[in-house]
Amino acid sequence: MSKSTFSLPRSGSALALCAALALPGCQQASAPPAEPEPTPPVLQAGQLHYASNHPQLALLAVTEARPASVLRVELPARLVWNEERTQRIVPAFAGRVAAIRADLGQRVQAGTTLALLASPDFGQAQADAAKAQADQHLAQQALARQRELFTAGIVARKELEQAEADAARAHAESARALARTQLYGGGTGVSQQLALRSGIDGVVVERNLNPGQELRPDQGGPALFVVTDPRSLWVQIDAREGDLDSLRPGDRFTLQVGAYPGETFSGRVTASADAIDPATRTIKVRGVVDNADRRLKAEMLATAHVAENRSGGVVVPAQAVVLAGRTHQVYVQRAPGVFEPRSVTLAHEGPGEAIVASGLAAGEKIVAGNVLLLAQQWQALAQDAAPGTPPARAKDTHKDTQP
Template identity: 65%
Template sequence: MLMNFSFHKALRARLRRGVPLGLLALAAAALLGGCGRAASSEAASAAPEAAPPIVQNGQLHFPPGHPQLALLGVATAQPSQNIALDLPARLVWNEERTERIYPAFAGRVAAMRADLGQTVKAGTVLALLASPDFGQAQADAAKARAQESVALKALQRQRELFAAGIVARKDLEQAQADAVSAQAESARAVARTRLYGGDARVDQQLAIKSDIAGVVVERNLNPGQELRPDQSGPGTPALFVVTDPSVLWLQIDAHEADLAALQPGSRFSLTVNAYPGERFTGQVMALADAIDPTTRTIKVRGVVPNPDRRLKAEMLATVHLTQKSPGGVVVPAQAVTLRGNAHVVFVQREPGVFEPRTVTVGNEGQSQVVITAGLRAGEKVVSQNVLQLAQQYAMGIEDAGVKKEAQ
């Protein structure tokens, strides 16, 4: 009413100022049209909402035509046959063909002889280290060899004097003991230097060598860098990592129910994101003797041939294999939820009526779950928006309890 009064007042004012009636008619039509749209919007918002589902006899009932029913995908439980398992895995270096090189003596890097990606043979020098500590070991070896020589000459003289009857037997025996001791010390000192590539010279040059043939896949060394023996050990990067990348290891995270298909000698295929649609083959080599208490998984090691070196260490992979059916039925993995420690599925008893049911899970895959008890083949289970349905069921149970207390 107030709007009409204001409009007529404005109309009279425009007429007094000589505004054309055509323009006034257009303004009136726009104003009335806007009011009509507002009224339609208010009427639409006042439309009644669909009635919520209710719980009766342990079942969740939706009213006919409820819009949420279109969002609940339903799948039919199928008899279990051979199960396709997809397990997460990670490619790593083959530790039986890998060497990690750490410093044996303190020193400074004098020269680099190898770099990443370089193919090396056993005995190839990777770097030269100027090491006073290694020079001390070389000097000890030289002293030990000189003392051995002196002890052997003294023994020879004692033998000649004993044969001439000039010295006593105990002097000869003492010379023999000194010679044996000097020989042992010389052998020890020389073996120590040879272990690290030293020879008869005292040059303080320690050659860092590879003991295996392979490829340099990691280098954590630069010219002039100072090194110490305490820089080696767990958590410390090696100076060089040399490996044979033609054969890789695969670390598989498996569940207890998957172990039957992952025995030593079992063959599998795997895929990686770098080569979509392409499959590689491998073989199970060993299983861990303990299950991780946090993830409830067990580590399985496989070996994967990699002759063309297309696969790389630390690639994430998916292992594909087949396990014999344990019986029961198969449903989509999205259909199974957890309620406490129990596995639950929602069975469609009839259109719009759903019943939660506790089931026993025999095998859990990424896309399918085998149920060994609690569900029959041919029954229909909700496979989409299951968590929302479970929440509505819990709310329905709570509302039913409140109403019962009110009565």
């Protein structure tokens, strides 16, 4: 009896111990296996080799270099008033604003009065014209008397010739004084009312005067009124030296503005400057764009798209080119997952595309996306492989879950 009573506790303890020992094993068997880390890239014979399962390969977009034929170039531009259809009105005489007859956005015809000035200086010009007319009338009467006396033999020819000269001078002075007042809208009387009139058909786009304002011709500042025909606008393009062959007078270009995304407007080059701006190193090119619906506005910033004909070289995305010191480089894909840097010479570098003159052939595949990531990886491995440089140790991102 005693043996059986002592054997029971021993067997129960053994079973409990076995259960305790078996529990961690069961837990370890149920845990998912850890994913193997990807093999890091290696640098061999001047080429960067990635394993086929490396996650960075999905980030490196690859494209083919294509032969250069037509290059689409984007250039900054600005819309301004067409100065051939614009008039800026300034006062010719000092005076005070007596009345304003036109406002912003108003359509006017040639000869329309925009404002009236009370101008003593213009009144003086009117008075001078009236005096000149009176002097001319008096000189004509004197000439008529001298002719009668000369016919009667009372006066000498010399006196008649002097009267004819005086009449001619009086006529010239009267014509000059009258033309001066008529140029600014004055009649034969003295009213001291100077009318500011539009000389063209158009729309008032600026008004820089107020009622009662004192004005002087020498005070400077903006024009009192700006009248223009907004159905045609000028385009000022900042071009580089290499773009001038495609921006000659008569060449076409397209225009895009931020206010109308996805829409393009057609323009034509009319003139270009003969000097380079020393501050921006660009050349001012002027074009004209039709604006019959008046959707475009002056001082809008725009982008001019120009098609340039290129012969020789290959076209690559601009983001595929990186600068290593003073050398331009691209990364060529030699095989899937194998890349090498290639020094190239650029014939053109724009915001969207670049032309490689030498160092790359058409059809070769280059990295066009996340190129800086590849360049940094190459630089890190190159530094590790340099003599006297301790190898870089990769960070261990695996966390041990065991206590």
